[in-house]
Amino acid sequence: MEIIEKLKAAGLRGRGGAGFPAWQKWQMVKDARGEKKYVVCNVSEGEPAVAKDGYILEREPEIVVEGIALAMEAVGAGKGYLYLRKDYFDKYKDKLAGIVGGKEIEIAREPGGYLGGEETALLDSLEGKRCEPRIKPPFPPQAGLFGCPTLINNLETLYFAAKIDKGEYKNTRFYTISGDVPSAGVFERGENLTIKEVLEKTGNLPEFDFFVQAGGGASGTILMQDELDIPLSGAGSIVVYDKQKTDPRELGLQWINFFIRENCGKCVPCREGVYRLREIFSQEHLEPVDIARARDIVKLLAAASFCPFGKGAANSFGGLLEKLIKP
């Protein structure tokens, strides 16, 4: 069976956050017409509380490189990129260079911050341009790096593609667990487990009143204790918060600093909306008028921001405002 068929049979979905079926993306790039094609392994891993790509890179970099080579062959790409966030680049570049050997895989350093993880912003930064998202369509499988069909996969996706090829895939994924838990860390567990089961199986299910942020430590979804009987979606992280000890306004402020820092500034909802959210959350007390303003901004971010970054902010702040900060 060829690899794309294997990916389909295994039901592997992208592990970057969007959860798009991996085989379909590979097929699109394979079918796209173009003299040159590229494969990019995205190791931007910019969200707070997500550390699984680094975990894999530390332990099994060979498998990752295998996955990239496998993808390049499958889609007909002459060149691959291993796009690393700055600290990963500094730490692993030599080791990775050794593993890559003579393969046409370039080890590239991410210039900006989080937004470099957004597919099209990543492409612009690889092209040496300002790291900002592009208008879609065209999508990267049609016209990506230098206008050529490009497969962009998260590191974990390519890691598991290699595992699937070897027949070693057991429907697992990597969970980064942190927050008010006894044993924080990265765990490989079944991908179909509910969030509650993941916490149980890792010995992290609290006995006190708590809530979690799942799928990213800034843009992830807020889930209350009774909402955990669903599998994890988004980026592979679960952060547990002790409800008694957590001030929702301070939590919002903690996220906002991330969104302020990593924002590209291109579109109004994200640039101005996030700026005003910080203004609002920096006040000691939130008045009803502030909460109403914040709600309007969140609605705008969800509906009208240019790229998923702003929608991510809407996701976490929406939950915060609806579930934790009552009007």
Added chain:
Amino acid sequence: MKITIDGREIDAKEGQTILEIAKENGIEIPALCYHPDLCVKANCRMCVVEIEGIAAPQAACATKIKEGMKVVTQSENLSALRKTNLELLLGQHRRDCAKCVWQGKCALLKYALELKADLNAYPLRNPEPEIVKFGPIILDKSKCINCRNCVDMCSRQTGSKRGDEAECKSDGFLEIDGRGYENGVKPSDDGKKDCIYCGQCIVHCPVGALDVESAVDEVDALLKDKKGKTLVVQFAPSIRASIGEMFGIPYGEVVTGQLAAALKKLGFDKVFDTNMSADLTTVEEAKELVQRIKESKPLPMFTSCCPAWIRYVEFYRPDLIPHITTVKSPQNMLGSLIKTRWAENNAVKPEDIVSVSIMPCTAKKYDAFKPEEKINGLAPADFVLTTRELGRLLQKNNINLKDMPEGTADDPFGVYTGAGTIFGATGGVSEAAARTAHWLITGKNLEQADLKNLRGIAGLKKAEIEIAGIKLKVAIANGMENVKIILDDLAKDPKAYDYVEIMACPGGCIGGGGQPLPVDDEIRQKRAQGLYSDDAAKQIRFAHESPAVIAVYDDLRNDEHKIHEILHTRYAQKGKSEIKK
């Protein structure tokens, strides 16, 4: 294909965006960063619309239509989103409406009224002006909403963007600075990049964050207290077809008579018409072209009447200097005549003349004060006002062009031919020069003065003109993005063209950086039509037949030395100008 917008079935062409189709069909969708001259950037997010089958609203400017698409442009939800979005933008825009180049007619205010937005929903991010000046251009960062129209435009004017490329660029003199909420526009520190003062950033800014240094108050004060000076004014060809817009006169309506009367009412002692010196420029330029051909001097010959183009050459491409005609721009030619021959003939001391010119252009503010342009130590114009500034000066003095009777410009520089008036539209200089070159070479006038293959506001036109067996390859480019195509052609084949007419602004002077707002192709088209109808209505359509031009040559006794001294100039490589904060 067929699509539905707000319940209306509409025929549309594949490849168009929702915003374009809506505009064509009179359906208005709010948009700030969209301009038909520019790339789609989709950053202002005002144009979000609902599309059946797609959960989240989509930006109409960036969404191409599909067969059967059902679009909703107005709904309670969309209004709420747009209102929040606009209020955020208003928090970024220091409002200075009374002084603004948009005179209260900007889209920001219009949408705010429509959406009943709270202008003060958020405290201003930047409550004080934050000014950056380069040449005569002023950027006030406290008004900028980061739409990047100016950056896009500047990549066309001074960056690498060519008119035949689709990709959006941002590598001109105006660049994007910083990240996140701190990102904004800044003039480049790169020593290899400089402003050419074309002012296209001004006419493409939706919120008036860019403007040009104003001389309105100084001129107004002088008109009220002349201090013993003689105030002489000239107005450029294109003004007559554009200034009416500021007084509710329809696009393209030619108001030469009202304008002359209004300038007199303002108190100018003499009102001259730059069209007269455009005629003179035509004759001198045609003479030079014929001479260059006959004496095998450097070809192609480039026109010189556009000062932004000259600034481009002197800064970016000094190697082209030998190819530029030495004939002065019409403004400086007339200014020089005023301060030499006219002064002498009328027994007025040149130092006692205040020469004011009304130009469609922001670069003319630079052009008039270049050291090479001085005549006997004096600048050809002491004050340059843009079309917009003259509109303001008239408004300030309660003069409504609409109510003015028709007057006439004064002798000896008030009479013009059809050739001079079309200088204001792209292709006009070439047409005027070709008419006269034909006469110079054959001794006869063209049977048909209209050279329609040189007309139209297309960015790039190429034509071959044959005069008595001499074949002239002519290229006409407007907008620097199209000029770059011609320059690239010439780099490959130096003999690709013999005569090249260049206007830095889209459409030529009728689309100039000093012209009234707003501007787009439709408006430029109408202004150009106004000038061509003015030409067609003229009894004399050949520059060399202008009685005023003939009188100048008589006055100069056809002395080539004198002609050169007063009517010609020189060029020199220029360095980067200072950026003042």
